[in-house]
Amino acid sequence: SAVISQKPSRDICQRGTSLTIQCQVDSQVTMMFWYRQQPGQSLTLIATANQGSEATYESGFVIDKFPISRPNLTFSTLTVSNMSPEDSSIYLCSVRGRGGDTQYFGPGTRLTVL
Amino acid sequence: GQNIDQPTEMTATEGAIVQINCTYQTSGFNGLFWYQQHAGEAPTFLSYNVLDGLEEKGRFSSFLSRSKGYSYLLLKELQMKDSASYLCAVVNDYKLSFGAGTTVTVRA
Numbered sequence: 001s002a003v004i005s006q007k008p009s010r011d012i013c014q015r016g017t018s019l020t021i022q023c024q025v026d027s028q029v030t031m032m033f034w035y036r037q038q039p040g041q042s043l044t045l046i047a048t049a050n051q052g053s054e055a056t057y058e059s060g061f062v063i064d065k066f067p068i069s070r071p072n073l074t075f076s077t078l079t080v081s082n083m084s085p086e087d088s089s090i091y092l093c094s095v096r097g098r099g100g101d102t103q104y105f106g107p108g109t110r111l112t113v114l
Numbered sequence: 115g116q117n118i119d120q121p122t123e124m125t126a127t128e129g130a131i132v133q134i135n136c137t138y139q140t141s142g143f144n145g146l147f148w149y150q151q152h153a154g155e156a157p158t159f160l161s162y163n164v165l166d167g168l169e170e171k172g173r174f175s176s177f178l179s180r181s182k183g184y185s186y187l188l189l190k191e192l193q194m195k196d197s198a199s200y201l202c203a204v205v206n207d208y209k210l211s212f213g214a215g216t217t218v219t220v221r222a
Contacts, residue, residue, distance in 0.1 A: 001159075031208060042201060042212040043157070058209075092156055096208070101164070103147060103210060105156040 002027055002095050004106035012112045013083055020079045021109045023093030028073035031096035034066070037108070038089045046091075049076040083113045116140045118213035120202050125219045126192055134187045134216045136202030145205040148176050148187045151215070152198045160187065160200075192220045 003026040013019050023032070032049040047055040047068055055068035070076045080087050093106040117139040126132040136146070145164040149157035161169055163178035163185060175188040189196055197220045202213040 033209075042214045043203075043210075045209055045211070048209070094210075100208075101145070101162045102159055104159060105149075108156050 001102070002029060002097065002104045004093055004095060004104060006093055006106040006109050008109060009107065010110040010112075012114060014114055015084055017083055018079055018081045019083065019111060020077050021091055021093075023076045023078070023106055025074045025095055029095040030073070030098075032070065032076050033094040033096075034068065034076070034078045035092045035094055035105075036089045037092060043092065046078070049078075080111065083111075085113045087111065088113045116204065116206065116211040118202060118204055118211060120200075120213040120216045122214070123217045123219070125221060128192055128194060128220055128222050130192050132189045132192060132218060134189070134200050134202075134218070136185045136187070136213055138183050138185075138202070138204045138213075140183075140204050140206050140211065142206040143180065143204060144207065146176075146178055146185050147203040147205070147210065148174075148185075149201040149203065150196075150198050151201060157201055189218070194220050194222065196220050 005024045007022045034046040035043045037043045045058050046061045047057045049055050049068050049070040051070045067079045090108045090110050092108045096103045119137045147162050148160040151157040161176035168177045173190045178185045199215040199217050201215045203210040
C-alpha cells in the first residue's frame with residue numbers, strides 16, 4: 001500500500017487569499033488525484049494531476065481556481081485560489097496502486113474560509 | 115452521466131450482519147471500490163470488484179453483478195468500531211465516482 005502525507009492538515013484562511021496543499025507519496029505512482037469532500041457530503045473529483053503536463057480538470061473545476069503542480073511521480077500540490085467560504089471543505093490527495101485494483105487516500109486537509 | 119445509489123443510513127446490532135447495497139448506472143465501467151470512512155478521517159480501502167461474484171476478506175465481503183449494475187458490501191460479526199460511513203465508488207475509465215455513502219450505526 002502507498003503511504004500518503006498531506007500538509008497542512010488543517011488551516012483557517014481569510015476570504016480572498018490562497019492556500020497551497022502539498023501531497024507526498026512514499027513511492028512512485030502514475031495516477032494521482034485531488035478530491036474535495038464538502039461537509040456532510042461524499043467525495044468529488046477535482047482533477048487528475050499529470051506528471052509533466054497540465055492537470056485534467058473535471059466539470060465545474062477550472063485551473064485558475066485550482067492550479068495543480070506535479071513535478072515528479074511522488075509529489076503534487078493543489079492551490080485553492082481567491083478563497084470564499086464556499087471553498088470550506090476537506091481536500092484529499094489520492095493515488096492509484098500499480099495494478100489499478102487499489103486506490104488510497106491521504107489524510108486530507110481541512111480548510112475553513114472565513 | 116453517473117448515477118450511484120446507496121441507502122443513507124442503516125442500523126444493526128453488535129454481532130449481527132449488515133448488507134449495504136449499491137446500484138449504479140454509468141456511461142462506462144472498469145471496476146467498483148468500497149471504502150470505509152470514520153468521522154473526521156480519510157476513506158480507507160476495503161475492496162475492489164471488477165468481475166462478477168463474491169470477494170471475501172475476513173469479516174467483509176463484496177459482491178458484484180455487472181449485468182444488473184449492482185454491488186453489495188457485507189459486514190459480518192459487527193463490532194462497535196464498524197460504525198462508520200461506507201462509500202461505493204465506480205471506476206469509469208480511470209476515474210472514481212462516489213455514491214453519497216451509507217452511515218452504519220452499530221448498537222450494543
